[in-house]
Amino acid sequence: MREILGKRRRLLSQRSDGGPELIDAALTFATEWQWPVLPGVTADPQANNRCGCPDPECTVPGAHPFDPGLLAATADARMVRWWWGNRPAAPIILATGGPAPCAVSLPALAASRALAALDRQGMRLGPVVASPTRWSILVRPYSMEQLGELLYAKDFVPGSLRFHGEGGYIALPPSETGRGDIRWERAPLPGSASPWVPDVEAVVDAVVDALTRTGVSAPEL
Numbered sequence: 455m456r457e458i459l460g461k462r463r464r465l466l467s468q469r470s471d472g473g474p475e476l477i478d479a480a481l482t483f484a485t486e487w488q489w490p491v492l493p494g495v496t497a498d499p500q501a502n503n504r505c506g507c508p509d510p511e512c513t514v515p516g517a518h519p520f521d522p523g524l525l526a527a528t529a530d531a532r533m534v535r536w537w538w539g540n541r542p543a544a545p546i547i548l549a550t551g552g553p554a555p556c557a558v559s560l561p562a563l564a565a566s567r568a569l570a571a572l573d574r575q576g577m578r579l580g581p582v583v584a585s586p587t588r589w590s591i592l593v594r595p596y597s598m599e600q601l602g603e604l605l606y607a608k609d610f611v612p613g614s615l616r617f618h619g620e621g622g623y624i625a626l627p628p629s630e631t632g633r634g635d636i637r638w639e640r641a642p643l644p645g646s647a648s649p650w651v652p653d654v655e656a657v658v659d660a661v662v663d664a665l666t667r668t669g670v671s672a673p674e675l
Contacts, residue, residue, distance in 0.1 A: 475628055476538055476542060476543070476544070476546060476628065476629070477534070477535065477538035477539070477542065479546060479626070479627065479628055480534050480537075480538055480546050481531060481534055481535070483546065483548065483626060484528070484529040484530070484531060484534045485529065485531045485534075486647075486648075487647075487648040487649070488529045488553050488554075488648060489529065489548055489553070489554040489555075489648070490527035490528050490529050490548070490549045490552070490553065490554055491527055491528070491529070491534065491546055491547060491548055491549070491626070492519055492522055492524070492526050492527040492528070492537065492547050492549065493519075493522075493537045493538065493541050493544030493545070493546070493547065494516060494517060494518055494519055494520075494544055494545035494546070494547040494625060494629065494631075495507045495515075495516055495517075495518060495519070495520045495521075495544075495545075496516055496541070496543055496544055496545070504632055505518075505632055506520075507520045512632075514631070514633075515631060515632025515633060516545055516629075516630070516631035516632040516633075517545060517547075517585070517625040517629070517631040517632070517633065517636070518547065518623065518625075519547050519623060524547075524549055524621070524623055527547070527548075527549035527623075529553070543630070545625050545629035545630065545631055545636070546625065546626045546627075546629050547623050547624070547625055547626070548623060548624055548625075548626050549622075549623055550595075550618045550619060550620070550622045550623055550624060551595050551596075551619050551620030551621065551622065552595060552620060553595075554595070555580075555592040555593060555594065555595065555651045556592075556593050556594070556595050556596055556617070556618055556619045556620075556622070556654065557583070557590040557591060557592050557593060557617075557618040557622075557624050558590070558591050558593055558615060558616070558617055558618075558654065558657050558658060558661065559588045559589060559590040559591070559615070559616045559617075559618065559624070560588065560589065560612070560614050560615050560616070560661065560665075561587065561588055561589075561614050562584065562585070562586065562587055562588055562589055564612075564614065564665060565582075565584075565588070565589035565591075565639075566589070567664075567665075568661050568664040568665055569582065569589075569639070569640075571664035572660050572661070572664055575660070575664075577656070577660050578652060579591060579640060579652060579657075580592050580593075580640070580642070580649055580650050580651035580652055581638060581640055581641065581642045581649050581651065582638070582639040582640035583624060583625075583626060583627065583636060583637075583638065583639070584636070584637050584638070584639035585625070585631070585633060585634065585635075585636050586633050586634035586635075587633055588616075589639055590618065590624050591657050591661070592649070592651045593651050593652055593653065593654040593657050594651050594652065594653050594654065595619075595620070596619060596653075596654045597619075597620070598619060598620070600654070601617055601619060601654065604654065604655055604658060605658075608658075608662065610662070610666065611658075611662060612662065612665055615658075615661070615662075617654075
């Protein structure tokens with residue numbers, strides 16, 4: 455059993471063309487970490503930069519739920535096996551909030567510079583999910599009231615920051631989307647328990663401070 459679990463963890467960071475890598479990663483998230491997941495929309499096979507959903511102007515091609523909808527997200531192993539058994543190339547979508555982490559995301563270039571600044575400060579971060587355009591820092595679940603109070607207390611919050619709380623979602627590695635591969639910029643530490651993640655207050659304070667002090671401007675992407 456230990457050998458099987460170890461294999462699953464190694465697969466979390468591998469690029470996938472579908473098949474066992476995706477289903478094993480989805481099972482790790484669901485059964486080991488109790489994160490509710492569901493399959494996302496695959497990219498349009500005729501145009502990889504477009505989404506397979508009906509919206510021709512989709513801004514997150516292949517990186518969002520559609521059928522089933524977000525409310526179907528589950529940590530049930532049987533459902534996960536059925537979904538990816540039928541749709542082996544489907545991206546893995548995490549339903550943020552509740553039992554799962556939430557996330558704070560920002561454009562990739564600004565995120566790279568901000569994380570370097572946080573490392574110099576000795577700030578402890580948990581897993582960081584990276585797409586070609588945006589990086590998402592996983593944080594502990596928070597309420598909308600908590601987030602509202604946090605943002606209200608600040609003089610300035612970059613408009614490029616996005617918050618993925620209850621009712622939100624992000625794509626997880628090793629998914630492939632219309633914008634490119636999803637990977638770990640900071641991979642979870644090995645272990646069967648759900649990865650440690652920081653409080654949203656600490657992350658927002660540190661990221662806003664790092665962006666402000668380093669003069670990093672970030673377009674609203």
